Structure formats: structure tokens, C-alpha cells
Amino acid sequence: MPPTRPGPNLSRIATSLGVSVATVSNALSGKGRVSEQLADKIKEHAAQLGYVPSQAGRALRTGRSGVLGLVLPDIANPLFPKLAQAIEFAASAAGYGVLIADSRGEVAPQTEAINRLIERGVEGMVIVPRRATRISAAACPVAVIDTPSTPGNTVAADHMQGGWAIANHLADLGHRRVLIIGNNPGSNVQNDRACGIRSGLRPGMSSTTLWIETLERQNGSGCSLGLAAKVHEGYTAFASLSDLQALRALTELQRDGIHVPSMASVTGFDDLIWSPVITPSLTTVAMDVHAIARIAISSLLQTIQTRGSREGVLVTSETDRVQMQLIMRQSSGPADPTRISRQTENS
Amino acid sequence: MPPTRPGPNLSRIATSLGVSVATVSNALSGKGRVSEQLADKIKEHAAQLGYVPSQAGRALRTGRSGVLGLVLPDIANPLFPKLAQAIEFAASAAGYGVLIADSRGEVAPQTEAINRLIERGVEGMVIVPRRATRISAAACPVAVIDTPSTPGNTVAADHMQGGWAIANHLADLGHRRVLIIGNNPGSNVQNDRACGIRSGLRPGMSSTTLWIETLERQNGSGCSLGLAAKVHEGYTAFASLSDLQALRALTELQRDGIHVPSMASVTGFDDLIWSPVITPSLTTVAMDVHAIARIAISSLLQTIQTRGSREGVLVTSETDRVQMQLIMRQSSGPADPTRISRQTENS
DNA sequence: CTGAAAGCGCTTACAG
DNA sequence: CTGAAAGCGCTTACAG
Incomplete structure (x- = not known):
């Protein structure tokens, strides 16, 4: 019985x-x-x-589990908490629960994680793909959050525009030589941000790009980025493609006696938890995770309602890119040292 | 039909x-x-x-949903990703899915989050409680991860011992005046860590504790911690109760021209993502999140098996505290400047 | 406005 | 070793 x-x-x-x-x-x-x-x-x-x-009874009868999946193949990405929170918020506002799955940085198991979710009967899922992974259709509707330039993307921050905003900001401050600091050249997101920065440079400005992973493959992990030398070469702005790289750049500069922002400006991306906390606080560009989550979830639910939850479709949305917003803090300032006195500095 | x-x-x-x-x-x-x-x-x-x-059919028949809940009332805590990952890993190894719920930093809704999970039919849940919240029994077995000194705790890192390890490390390096830097005096975890540090001080050593929230209530958020002045008062070690506070301390010291570690040592807790990345890399104490997750999940499942999943019990475990491990990096060094030459420093 | 009945997909005593 | 049947809790056409 x-x-x-x-x-x-x-x-x-x-x-x-x-x-x-x-x-x-x-x-x-x-x-x-x-x-x-x-x-x-x-x-x-x-x-x-x-x-x-009883959800079980209801699910069995209606064929709808009331649960969505969230696949985060790189859960160690510090952006994760904000995004997960936003997704959970949007989903539970629509009456859905969220099952999480991640592939612990391993290579193959994105598919495995997806299958686990399917077995649990999710009606659809949100996938933040690992670097440049193409999502082949699963057995349910899928919303992909990556970057607008990725084929099949459902919604994402407009990383190009974010880069443009940073370049514009640096241009306004009179910077001419910009070092772009990224982690991995294989990341779509980082590439789009870098492109955006380059596209926003004005006549007379120039940029070079430094990929940390590439450098570390040569010099060993944890190696110096040689930023003090770059300052002496004439670089005055260090535009990092994530706050994590910005943090690395900032601490290295400070350790080597370069005062930020009076001698060099540092900027980041994502407004991660520590960005307002460090000294000087970090100028960065934030994505509107709540808007992104809302759009991803509502598009996903709309697809589920119209086409059911057993068809493997990549969900599309009317708004596929969400503006990023520049947050000016104290790590960026005028390039020209003679103007430092006009800059408000924290004491 | x-x-x-x-x-x-x-x-x-x-x-x-x-x-x-x-x-x-x-x-x-x-x-x-x-x-x-x-x-x-x-x-x-x-x-x-x-x-x-079909999980729905199986769940309806067996009364077991195969799903556990994870309640993280402060999802913005940067420790979250590691812990969530470890919980998800342990749960899925046991054949369970994990539903997440968080209360977005609001005050009341821990209970609401818990109820949402109950409605979704979780067989049990893991709760990382918000600051000093006592968990009143829910309608299912609950494993609490807080700190061993919290009543009802199921399993946690031994934060006192972690503090002791830091004090011991600083003592070995010859430090005598230690500034403990915490965020909030209402946090059980932070208090236990501070107690641990004090308990590990040797004769001739002394400590003072600085709570950032208290200071910011007086001086405004983002105010200076005045650490450079502390150095001139004779403090040589800044023992932060989390890597986030350590990061704030380190950047403030660096900005004010205090070289770390030659002029002052900085330590943290938790080995968060940026700790190995910054310059100098951060000496910290890590908790074994995988051990904690494994113990929490296995105790939870054991309780579910023996007492069913509809009784609101606080799960206990045989091992309620897991050792923390000191990770020595470059932000801590000898207190006596004359010995600096013996210290390996990153270039 | 209210009720009797069917059936979603599964597992498990029970009978053969 | 294999099968017929009951029933978990729910929702929804259908009948009254």
C-alpha cells in the first residue's frame, strides 16, 4: 500500500x-x-x-512540475551569487522553484548536469554557459544568458556598450594610453567587453590588451603583471574586463608604490561585492541582473506556455541586450597629474 | 483527461x-x-x-520527492558559491536534487523561504542561518550550518580553532600587537573567530578589536579604518575575521604607503576567490566546505530515513566541527623589520 | 453550484 | 520469475 x-x-x-x-x-x-x-x-x-x-500529485496530474533548472557551469565565478539570486527571485515571483546544477569546472559534464535536471522534471532551464560552449538543445526549453554576440543567446548585458562606457569615461578624463586587462581570450563576454572598449577610444587614444592566462602560462601562475613598468611606458589607465582582474591590477600597482588614481586609473566590470569596499573604491560597470533575470524567466515561461515543456527549443526574447551602467568611484581620475588637485580624493 | x-x-x-x-x-x-x-x-x-x-509519479507513490532545500539567507555572502557547490555535489552524489531559496537580506522572510521549500515537497533542508537567527523547527528535518557554539548547529567549521591557528601563526612571526578587524559584533561566526584568536595569543601579546559596522555608523559608510595610524601606534598585525575585511585592510594600508608584509601583516578567513590573486596574496584560514557539506547531507539523509521527512527535527551529527586549515601566503611575515631580508617576498 | 469518476506514472504487496 | 491490481493526491471534463 x-x-x-x-x-x-x-x-x-x-x-x-x-x-x-x-x-x-x-x-x-x-x-x-x-x-x-x-x-x-x-x-x-x-x-x-x-x-x-502536494506538488507531486499536482505535477502528476497537470504534467507541470513548477520547477525550473539553473545551470551554472562555473559556479566559482563571483558573479554567480547575484545572478542566482536574481533568477531565484524572478522565478519564485512567478510561482516556480529553482533547482541548481553545476559541473564543477570539469569539461564534459554540462550535459550531465542538464540531464539530472531533466530527470527531476524541470519545465525549462536557464543556462549560463561555460566559456563559448554552444548549448545543443536539451529536452526542454532553454534560456541562455551569455552575451548578445553568442548565437542562441536569450538575453544578456550589453557587454560591448559597457566597454564603450568605460572607454568614454577614460577619454573624458584625458587618458590616452589604455591597457586592457583580461583573463582569457576564449571568453565571449571578455572579448565583447574588450571590443567595446576599443570602439569607444577617441582619436589620439590607443590600447593594448593583456591576457592574464596567456601570461601565466609563460611565467607561472601568480606572476607579476608588470604594471609598474607599463606606467613608466606611459600607460595611465588600466581597464580590466572583470573586477577580479581589476583587483589584481590595483593591488599590484599599490604594492609597487603607484598611487591610484593620481598616478594611474583602474576600472573593472560587474560591480562585485568588494568593489565599493576596497581603497580606493573601484570604478566599474554593472549589469542589471534583475532585468536580465526577469527577461530570461518571462521568455522561458512564455515559451513553456505556448509550446509545452518537452520540446527542446532555444528561447528568444524581444530584449536580448540590457544596458550596463557605469559606476564612477574613486579608482579612476584625470590622466593629467597637474589636474589632480581638482579631483576629489578619499582621505 | x-x-x-x-x-x-x-x-x-x-x-x-x-x-x-x-x-x-x-x-x-x-x-x-x-x-x-x-x-x-x-x-x-x-x-x-x-x-x-517521471519523478512526479515516483514521488507520489513513494512519498519521497528526492529533493532537498538549501536556504541561504545571505546569498551575497561571498562564501556562498563554494558552499552551495559543495552541498549540491554531496546531494547529487546521494541522488538528490537541490532547490535553492534565499531571503534577499530582508528580515522576516527566512520563514517564508522555508515554507516555499516545504510546499515544493523537499524531504529535508540545509539552512545557513542569517546572523544569530535561531531556527525554529520547520515541517521537515533541518540541518543547520552555522558555528559549533550555536545551539542546534549540525556541523560547521571550527571557527575558534581557525582563530587559534591565525594567532599561533602571528605569534611565530614575532607579532605582539594584533588588531582584530571584524564586520559585525552580532555574528556568531565572527565572534567565535575573534575568541579563537584571543585564546591563541601568547604571553606578551595583546589585541584590540575593531568592528567595521560600528565604526561606519559613526563615520559614515566607506570611511577610513585609520589603519596607518594603528601602525604608528605599534600594531604590526591585522587579523581580519573574513577575507573581505582583510581586502579592505590591505588596500587601505597600501594606499597609505604601508608595505605589506614588511611593515604590517594582514590575514583573513575563508580563502575566498580573490585571496590567491591579489598582491600580496592573502594568508588566510580555509574551511573544508566539502567535508562540511558531506556531513550535513549524510546526517540529514540518515534522519530522513529513520524518522521520515515530515517531522520537524534539528539534525545532529557525530562530527559537529571540522578543522580549519591555515594557508600561508605572502601577506604575512615577520614582525621585526630587521628580519625582513630572510622573508621570501614576491617580486 | 456541487459531485462522481477517471487518470497522470509509478511502486509494491499479493497472487499465480 | 512474472502479472494484475491498488492507490499515492491531485485536477478536470462531465453529469446532475
Whole structure:
């Protein structure tokens, strides 16, 4: 005999009130097929009994599990908490739960993670793909958050525009030689940001790009980036493609006696947790994770409603790129040292 | 009529093979009530058809959803990714999925988040409580990860011992005046770490504690911590209670021209993502998140098996505290400047 | 407005 | 070793 849940179910409520389960179900779901009077009575009684509907029963009957999956193949990415939070927020606002899955930085198992979610009956999933991975259609609708230039992307921050905003900011401050500092040239996101920066340079400005992974392959992990030397070569701005690289750049410059921002400006991307906390606080570009999450979830749910949850489609959205916003803090300032006195500096 | 899943189900497999659903079920679950020959044939056919068992059907029948909840009331805590990853790893190794829930830093809604998970039918949950929140029993088994000194804690890193390890390290390096830098005096974890540090000081050593939130309430958020002045007062070691505070301390010292580690040592806690990346890399104390996750999940599952998943119990474990490990990097060095030459420094 | 009944997909005693 | 049947809790056409 199947095990009975200890909690009350529709049948218990029904018999104790002398009505049918159908009526209880209709009353609680508020479909309006029950007289208001009776409905209120049923609702009250259910609440009193501490009734919690069985998702399993409902899912089996309706074919809808009420659960979405979130695949984060690189959970160690410090952007993750904000995005996960935003996704969870948007999903639960729509009445959905969120199952997480990650592939722990290994190579193959993105597919495995996806399969685990399918087995758990998710109606759709949001995937933040690992570097340049193409998502082959899974057995359910999929919303991809990567970068607008990735084919199949559903929604993402406009990383190019973010880069442009940084370049514009640096140009306004009078910088002419910009060192772009990225981690990995294989990242679509980082490449788009770098392109954006280059596209925003004005006549007379120039940039060079330094990829940390490439450098570390030669000099060993944790090696110096040689930024002090770059300052002496005439670089005055260090535009990092993530706050993590900005942090590395800033601490290296400071350690080597280069004062930021009076001798060199440092900027980042993403407004990660430490950016407002460090000294000097970091000028950066933030993505609107809530807008992105909202668009991803609503497009996903729309696809599920129109096409069902068993067809492997890449979800599209009307707004596929969300503006990034420049956050001016204290790590960037005028390039010309004679103007330093005009710059507000933290004491 | 209830909607049919597009995918194959047991019945489809059964009829197409001319056997009963019971036999298919037994064969696929490997309970051994079917001849090996037939079982193999069924398994092969099921795989060929791309059969995915319906969790909803199984859950309804067995009363077990195969899902656990993870409640992170402060998802912005940068420790989150590591812990979430470890929990997800341990849970999925045991065949469970993980639903996340967070309360977005608001005050009341820890309970609301917990209820959402209950409604989704989790068999149990892991809760990392917000600051000093006491978890009142939910409607299912609960494993709490906080600090061993919290009543009801299931498992946690031994934060006191971690503090002791830091103090011991600083003592070995010859430091005598230690400034402990914490964020919030209301955090159990931070308090235990501070106690641990104090307990490890040797005769002749002294410490003062600086709580950043308290200071910022007076001087405004983002204010200077005045660490350079502390150096001139004779403090040589800045023992932060989290890597985030260590980062703030380090950058402030560097900005004010104090070289680390030759003029002052800085240490942290948690080995967060940036700790090995900054210059100088950060000496810190790491918790073994995988051990903690493993213990939390296994205790939780054991309780679920013995007492069911509908009783609100606080799970206990045999090992309630996991040792923390000192990671010596370059931000800490000898207190006595004359000995600096003996210290290996990164160039 | 209310109720009786079917059925989603599964597992498990029970019978053969 | 294999099968027929019951039933987990729910929702929804259908009948009254």
C-alpha cells in the first residue's frame, strides 16, 4: 500500500467538511466554480488544518512540475551569487522553484548536469554557459544568458556598450594610453567587453590588451603583471574586463608604490561585492541582473506556455541586450597629474 | 483527461515488449525480481527509447520527492558559491536534487523561504542561518550550518580553532600587537573567530578589536579604518575575521604607503576567490566546505530515513566541527623589520 | 453550484 | 520469475 502523507490532503478536508474533493480543489484554486460562501469556509478550514498541497500529485496530474533548472557551469565565478539570486527571485515571483546544477569546472559534464535536471522534471532551464560552449538543445526549453554576440543567446548585458562606457569615461578624463586587462581570450563576454572598449577610444587614444592566462602560462601562475613598468611606458589607465582582474591590477600597482588614481586609473566590470569596499573604491560597470533575470524567466515561461515543456527549443526574447551602467568611484581620475588637485580624493 | 507526457513511460515500454509494467519497473530499478536476461532486454529497450522516469509519479507513490532545500539567507555572502557547490555535489552524489531559496537580506522572510521549500515537497533542508537567527523547527528535518557554539548547529567549521591557528601563526612571526578587524559584533561566526584568536595569543601579546559596522555608523559608510595610524601606534598585525575585511585592510594600508608584509601583516578567513590573486596574496584560514557539506547531507539523509521527512527535527551529527586549515601566503611575515631580508617576498 | 469518476506514472504487496 | 491490481493526491471534463 502506498504511504500516506502525515499532513492533511484534499480528501481529509473534504470528508471533514462533508463536501467532495472536487469542490475543495476548486475552492482552493479559486477557479470560481464554487459559491463564495462555501469557498471561504473551505479555505479557512484548510488553513486551520495547515494544508499544504502536494506538488507531486499536482505535477502528476497537470504534467507541470513548477520547477525550473539553473545551470551554472562555473559556479566559482563571483558573479554567480547575484545572478542566482536574481533568477531565484524572478522565478519564485512567478510561482516556480529553482533547482541548481553545476559541473564543477570539469569539461564534459554540462550535459550531465542538464540531464539530472531533466530527470527531476524541470519545465525549462536557464543556462549560463561555460566559456563559448554552444548549448545543443536539451529536452526542454532553454534560456541562455551569455552575451548578445553568442548565437542562441536569450538575453544578456550589453557587454560591448559597457566597454564603450568605460572607454568614454577614460577619454573624458584625458587618458590616452589604455591597457586592457583580461583573463582569457576564449571568453565571449571578455572579448565583447574588450571590443567595446576599443570602439569607444577617441582619436589620439590607443590600447593594448593583456591576457592574464596567456601570461601565466609563460611565467607561472601568480606572476607579476608588470604594471609598474607599463606606467613608466606611459600607460595611465588600466581597464580590466572583470573586477577580479581589476583587483589584481590595483593591488599590484599599490604594492609597487603607484598611487591610484593620481598616478594611474583602474576600472573593472560587474560591480562585485568588494568593489565599493576596497581603497580606493573601484570604478566599474554593472549589469542589471534583475532585468536580465526577469527577461530570461518571462521568455522561458512564455515559451513553456505556448509550446509545452518537452520540446527542446532555444528561447528568444524581444530584449536580448540590457544596458550596463557605469559606476564612477574613486579608482579612476584625470590622466593629467597637474589636474589632480581638482579631483576629489578619499582621505 | 490528464495530459500525457510526450516521452515514453513504463506502460509504453511494457506493451511494446509484451510484458507488464510491474516487470519493467522491477527490471529498471534492479530489485532482482526479474530474470537477468529479461532485465537486460528491458533496460536496453528503455535506453533506446530514451526513457526518463517521471519523478512526479515516483514521488507520489513513494512519498519521497528526492529533493532537498538549501536556504541561504545571505546569498551575497561571498562564501556562498563554494558552499552551495559543495552541498549540491554531496546531494547529487546521494541522488538528490537541490532547490535553492534565499531571503534577499530582508528580515522576516527566512520563514517564508522555508515554507516555499516545504510546499515544493523537499524531504529535508540545509539552512545557513542569517546572523544569530535561531531556527525554529520547520515541517521537515533541518540541518543547520552555522558555528559549533550555536545551539542546534549540525556541523560547521571550527571557527575558534581557525582563530587559534591565525594567532599561533602571528605569534611565530614575532607579532605582539594584533588588531582584530571584524564586520559585525552580532555574528556568531565572527565572534567565535575573534575568541579563537584571543585564546591563541601568547604571553606578551595583546589585541584590540575593531568592528567595521560600528565604526561606519559613526563615520559614515566607506570611511577610513585609520589603519596607518594603528601602525604608528605599534600594531604590526591585522587579523581580519573574513577575507573581505582583510581586502579592505590591505588596500587601505597600501594606499597609505604601508608595505605589506614588511611593515604590517594582514590575514583573513575563508580563502575566498580573490585571496590567491591579489598582491600580496592573502594568508588566510580555509574551511573544508566539502567535508562540511558531506556531513550535513549524510546526517540529514540518515534522519530522513529513520524518522521520515515530515517531522520537524534539528539534525545532529557525530562530527559537529571540522578543522580549519591555515594557508600561508605572502601577506604575512615577520614582525621585526630587521628580519625582513630572510622573508621570501614576491617580486 | 456541487459531485462522481477517471487518470497522470509509478511502486509494491499479493497472487499465480 | 512474472502479472494484475491498488492507490499515492491531485485536477478536470462531465453529469446532475
